[in-house]
Amino acid sequence: MHNPFIVSIKCPECGAPLRYPEGTYTFKCAYCGSVLRTEAGARDLKYIITSSLGQRDIALATKKILLQKGVKKLPVIKRITVVYKPFWYFKGMIYRVFANNGKTDVIGKTWSHSFEANNGFAPALSTLGVKTEALTLKPYDSEEYKDSGVFLPLTVDRESARNTAAGLAQRNTEMDASLAVKSDAPRKKRISLWNSELDFIEPVQEKTDLRMKTPEAFSRVYMAGEKFFIIYYPVINVICKGPEEYSGFLLDGVSRALLEETDGASVISGEKTPEAAAQYRIRLLTHRCKNCGHDLAPRDFDIIYFCGNCCRLWLLKGDGYLGVKLNVLDAGSNRNILYIPMWAFDVALESEKAGVAMDSVGGLAGFMKMGEMILRDRDPAVGLRLFVPALVSRNAGALLKFAANISRMQKEAPPASGSPDFLRLKVMNVSLPPEEAVDMLYPLVCSLIGRVDPQAMNFYSDLRIKVRKSELVWRPFTGSGYNYIDYFTRLSLPRRSLDVNVY
Ligand SMILES: [Zn+2]
Ligand SMILES: [Zn+2]
Numbered sequence: 001m002h003n004p005f006i007v008s009i010k011c012p013e014c015g016a017p018l019r020y021p022e023g024t025y026t027f028k029c030a031y032c033g034s035v036l037r038t039e040a041g042a043r044d045l046k047y048i049i050t051s052s053l054g055q056r057d058i059a060l061a062t063k064k065i066l067l068q069k070g071v072k073k074l075p076v077i078k079r080i081t082v083v084y085k086p087f088w089y090f091k092g093m094i095y096r097v098f099a100n101n102g103k104t105d106v107i108g109k110t111w112s113h114s115f116e117a118n119n120g121f122a123p124a125l126s127t128l129g130v131k132t133e134a135l136t137l138k139p140y141d142s143e144e145y146k147d148s149g150v151f152l153p154l155t156v157d158r159e160s161a162r163n164t165a166a167g168l169a170q171r172n173t174e175m176d177a178s179l180a181v182k183s184d185a186p187r188k189k190r191i192s193l194w195n196s197e198l199d200f201i202e203p204v205q206e207k208t209d210l211r212m213k214t215p216e217a218f219s220r221v222y223m224a225g226e227k228f229f230i231i232y233y234p235v236i237n238v239i240c241k242g243p244e245e246y247s248g249f250l251l252d253g254v255s256r257a258l259l260e261e262t263d264g265a266s267v268i269s270g271e272k273t274p275e276a277a278a279q280y281r282i283r284l285l286t287h288r289c290k291n292c293g294h295d296l297a298p299r300d301f302d303i304i305y306f307c308g309n310c311c312r313l314w315l316l317k318g319d320g321y322l323g324v325k326l327n328v329l330d331a332g333s334n335r336n337i338l339y340i341p342m343w344a345f346d347v348a349l350e351s352e353k354a355g356v357a358m359d360s361v362g363g364l365a366g367f368m369k370m371g372e373m374i375l376r377d378r379d380p381a382v383g384l385r386l387f388v389p390a391l392v393s394r395n396a397g398a399l400l401k402f403a404a405n406i407s408r409m410q411k412e413a414p415p416a417s418g419s420p421d422f423l424r425l426k427v428m429n430v431s432l433p434p435e436e437a438v439d440m441l442y443p444l445v446c447s448l449i450g451r452v453d454p455q456a457m458n459f460y461s462d463l464r465i466k467v468r469k470s471e472l473v474w475r476p477f478t479g480s481g482y483n484y485i486d487y488f489t490r491l492s493l494p495r496r497s498l499d500v501n502v503y
Pocket of ligand 1: 030
């Protein structure tokens, strides 16, 4: 992922300071060698950004503000309070599926955004608004920070946060769509597929012009690989006593900019320990093989680990590990192969409104645009199987395009015979958990079907996807220039869009 926050924490084994990119599940202490992982059970992690401003910095900033206001006689600072304002931070891949003017489109991008989790205070500070690289997060610990200031309660819960993020994502992708309307739109790529045209827009700077928005017959936003966390951001409340009266200011605790003036009489109310975060602490645990107790190698953002001792594969799920089978598709004796992980889902697609229920290749062939032609030599009785790359990518659009293309072909590759030797294969890491890969199925199906007639519109609007079975499969690819080429279908996946990490 692009520009993650840096988290600073102490090693629970030796007390040494550690720094790692936010979102990393596992890492190794450089001092004592302990292999650690963050506790995944607490799904919404909480972090804090502490203010680096000392009394003197605050006094100077206040003086500067007052002088700019033209105050002749400077008041005395009576009180300084650090108030922590909570923010939700979202990151993930977003997809907007829409259909109009006789074509379906999917916009996919990797996106992050912050928004208020308490909207009753310092409205001027509505997003973090600072470059993430410039900020260091510390894990929030209710015990450690209980005397650090006033914490504002969360007034926006997780579900509302998700809705807010979806709304912002919708707006953001509408802007992309409006940019795409202009022929001179920057960094826009048009990709022609077998049976539909999809626009994938590279991340662009936010534009506020919404006038270009075109009316759409159908539009919906999906998020995959999403992650939410809370960040407490410092706001400095300064109360001054002038010759006659009190006055106050709210300063940004990082940039020291003036956020707003207060009358100085009202005291910011909050709690020393926010109720929602009471007894909150991010825990670090040891990271060992469930079978033999051997240390598992840390793998940053990955969620599957290989035990070098007993050769088992483990999927990190919540606070535990699930055994995973090494499922490799056979590429013969070709040595120049990179195995890329895919989640394979056996699915049934249903829409009451469109009167469609399909769970086989034959069903898809009959409903998909040009399906009869594309799937003409496939066995119609075979179950419907969709593939999603098991990766969080900085190019969400390319990932979805590949998923749709490969799923459209419904071509099963032969599984490897015997038990493959993990250590001898070049196997790419897994970073997208299955429950999040499922979220990609909807936009995938829409771009797969590719139709925009009234029946298809009905299909998209109440489509239900039932997953009957899911498994992890490593597909063989060969490298070629800018792309990885699927060994069986010759479809390409742009190299640049993958953060390659090979076991
Ligand atoms: Zn250590
Ligand atoms: Zn083991």
